[in-house]
Amino acid sequence: MSKLVVGNWKLNPESISEAEALAHSVDRRGVVVCPPFIYLTAVKKAIRRAKLGAQDAFWLNNGAYTGEVSPSQLKGLGVKYVILGHSERRHFLLESDELINRKVGAALQLRLNVILCVGEDLETHGRGGEASLAYIKEEIRRDLDNINPKHFKSLLVAYEPIWAISTSQTGLRDTPESAQVMIRRIKDFLSKRYRLTQPTVLYGGSVNATNADGYLVQESIDGVLVGAASLKPNEFNKIGT
Secondary structure: OOOOOEEOOOOOOOOOHHHHHHHHHHOOOOOEEEEEEHHHHHHHHHHOEEEEEEEOOOOOOOOOOOOOOOOOHHOOOOEEEEEOOOOOOHHHHOHHHHHHHHHHHHHOOOEEEEEEEEEOHHHHHHHOOOHHHHHHHHHHHHHHHHOHHHHHHEEEEEEHHHHHOOOHOOOOOOOHHHHHHHHHHHHHHHHHHHHOOOOEEEEEEOOOOOOOHHHOOOOOOEEEEEHHHHHHHHHHOOOOO
């Protein structure tokens, strides 16, 4: 199985010309580019080999919901992937698992490939591996509650340990070996509880050109979710190649 490399641009760059140039420079097979909503159309035109992704989606397809973007609108733009439940949205926008569950269900129903982000915080991590796994299992349960299992074939999970991401300011870093163990256990949970025969789980903890190979070489890690490094073509293009 080839490894997936997902670039999450977050609230970057500042202009459409920069977005187009960045998209051109990272356009290759096996890559998903996730720009801000306002650049989706421009980025779609700029890429030929990479897939287009979005950073969020609403849970309804139309209505009086100011500022929201629906799964059907994203699909109409050619979006193939959507990131949901990212730790920054959980933290800064106070997104609950109930809210994320609605978004995941709506996006999966339209057969968008959902990248569901889960991961434990520093306090939970400090209590050990079993506590971390229990935390993640509960997140997944709540995020997938009452969703039709037939839609799970387009579900991907991204394990992003909150304590190890660049914005956490903990100074702690995960290791490929530790991430592999956790992802293997997440896959085992997905297989047993949701009967997924080959669950796809990515890793997303401050991945860059220096450490990416260490994660991608691990058999159980199916790809990486890249943040800051996805804005640096010279660095991003070294990941997964």
